Amino acid sequence: MRSSTLIRTIQATGNSFFIDSPPRSRSLLVRELWYPKFPSDLRMSTVANIQPKTNIQMAFHGGFSVSDDASDTIPILTTSQVLDGLKTHHEESNKVNKQTYSAMYSSVFGGITTDPAYMVISMDDHMVHRGHGIFDTAAIVNGYLYEVEQHIDRFLKSASMAKIKPPFDRAKLRSILIQTVRASGCKNGSLRYWMSSGPGNFQLSPSKYSKSALYAIVIEPPTPIGIEGVKVITSSIPMKPPLFATMKSVNYLPNVLSKMEAEKNGGFAAIWVDEEGYIAEGPNMNVAFVLDNGILTMPRFDGILSGCTAKRALLLADQLVKSGQLHGIQVRHVNVQEGKSAREMMLIGSGIIVKPVVQWDDVMIGNGKEGEVARALLDLISEDMKSGPSSVRTPV
Numbered sequence: 001m002r003s004s005t006l007i008r009t010i011q012a013t014g015n016s017f018f019i020d021s022p023p024r025s026r027s028l029l030v031r032e033l034w035y036p037k038f039p040s041d042l043r044m045s046t047v048a049n050i051q052p053k054t055n056i057q058m059a060f061h062g063g064f065s066v067s068d069d070a071s072d073t074i075p076i077l078t079t080s081q082v083l084d085g086l087k088t089h090h091e092e093s094n095k096v097n098k099q100t101y102s103a104m105y106s107s108v109f110g111g112i113t114t115d116p117a118y119m120v121i122s123m124d125d126h127m128v129h130r131g132h133g134i135f136d137t138a139a140i141v142n143g144y145l146y147e148v149e150q151h152i153d154r155f156l157k158s159a160s161m162a163k164i165k166p167p168f169d170r171a172k173l174r175s176i177l178i179q180t181v182r183a184s185g186c187k188n189g190s191l192r193y194w195m196s197s198g199p200g201n202f203q204l205s206p207s208k209y210s211k212s213a214l215y216a217i218v219i220e221p222p223t224p225i226g227i228e229g230v231k232v233i234t235s236s237i238p239m240k241p242p243l244f245a246t247m248k249s250v251n252y253l254p255n256v257l258s259k260m261e262a263e264k265n266g267g268f269a270a271i272w273v274d275e276e277g278y279i280a281e282g283p284n285m286n287v288a289f290v291l292d293n294g295i296l297t298m299p300r301f302d303g304i305l306s307g308c309t310a311k312r313a314l315l316l317a318d319q320l321v322k323s324g325q326l327h328g329i330q331v332r333h334v335n336v337q338e339g340k341s342a343r344e345m346m347l348i349g350s351g352i353i354v355k356p357v358v359q360w361d362d363v364m365i366g367n368g369k370e371g372e373v374a375r376a377l378l379d380l381i382s383e384d385m386k387s388g389p390s391s392v393r394t395p396v
Contacts, residue, residue: 083117086118086120099219101116101218102189103217104118104216104217105180105214106121107215114184121196121199124199126210127197127250131251132164132206133162133195133196133197134159134247135155135192135248136151136155136158137190137350138151139222141188141222141385141393142188143396144395144396145177145178145191146392147309147392148177149174149394154308161243161246161247164195164196165212167195167212177191178394180218182396184218189218189222190223192217193215193216194214194250195215196213196214198211223351227370227375229356230268230269230359231266231267231268231359232267232271232345232347233271233360234270235258235271235272236270237257239272239274242302248305254283255284256283259284268357269282269283270282271360272304280303282349284349285355286305286307286347287299288313289338289342289344290343292341294326297338299331299334300331309348309353310348312381316377316380316384317329320373320380325376326373339360340360340361340365343366343371344373345357345360345371354377355374
């Protein structure tokens with residue numbers, strides 16, 4: 001089967017354009033010549049046979065494709081072909097991922113698009129080629145953004161740590177996020193948003209002329225939440241130093257490798273342990289324990305990401321203390337031996353809410369079944385997402 005080959009358009013003037021064929025040992029066949037703004041039936045096939053190094057003038061103003069017998073040539077695409085490719089890619093990807101991208105805001109575009117094919121960012125954006133960007137997320141539940149204020153606070157703190165000056169003030173940024181969700185029509189899903197040091201070049205650091213960029217996208221449907229217990233392993237991937245672990249940057253390669261390591265070993269997630277032997281966190285979630293003394297215990301946040309859902313869980317867990325299901329709540333260093341001998345272990349994060357852990361490496365946690373506190377915390381947070389106070393629920 002013939003494939004498109006590289007040709008060069010020397011000049012396009014008036015109704016004519018010139019084609020310079022590559023210096024090959026065989027002729028090239030112009031397969032099609034068409035007017036892109038006219039119906040497809042106006043296309044003309046097998047227009048001309050071009051000999052090597054021969055210039056040819058065609059008295060038409062439109063597009064063309066040239067074919068030869070080379071199998072490794074790469075086509076030079078028209079703008080419409082690029083856009084068609086983006087659409088096709090999204091449609092094929094959506095069949096596998098089962099996700100819908102309902103709306104995207106881009107400060108580069110200067111607005112919102114609801115066409116998933118155009119939800120793209122530039123290759124010369126420093127977030128793409130240097131990882132100089134930060135992000136955050138918020139759940140959309142029954143038409144409300146959950147803990148968006150808390151997530152924006154962390155987002156702006158991350159931006160400051162990454163030395164990225166926000167393109168807008170907090171009020172404007174908040175308004176953009178809400179309007180993006182509103183434009184999507186999404187009632188249940190998630191909002192993810194990024195701040196980049198901006199597009200413009202491929203240098204290591206952004207130039208003084210670079211302008212930071214904001215992107216936001218609405219994703220449907222929400223990640224299914226389940227109470228089924230999971231296995232975790234101890235990660236062999238080095239954890240991030242505190243500066244990068246406490247900042248929600250786009251540099252998630254250690255997190256990705258940690259998650260892949262867990263999956264390879266039949267686990268749901270891998271747990272990081274710091275150099276002093278204390279439990280840190282999972283690849284994108286915090287970890288908590290109910291120790292034998294009945295106290296809900298969570299590792300300190302000073303060297304790991306400060307999880308918004310984890311912090312909310314600590315506040316809501318006070319209800320379990322009052323009901324007698326817990327004997328107390330504490331945040332302190334937890335060593336591996338304490339964790340593996342705990343009555344309950346659970347993962348907590350916005351994507352999973354609460355996920356019970358029933359096995360860590362080759363050790364069963366508690367009785368090897370989902371714990372009562374994990375179930376109760378999941379119920380409390382789920383209810384808080386649906387009917388909590390205005391401090392955690394923002395209407396869109």
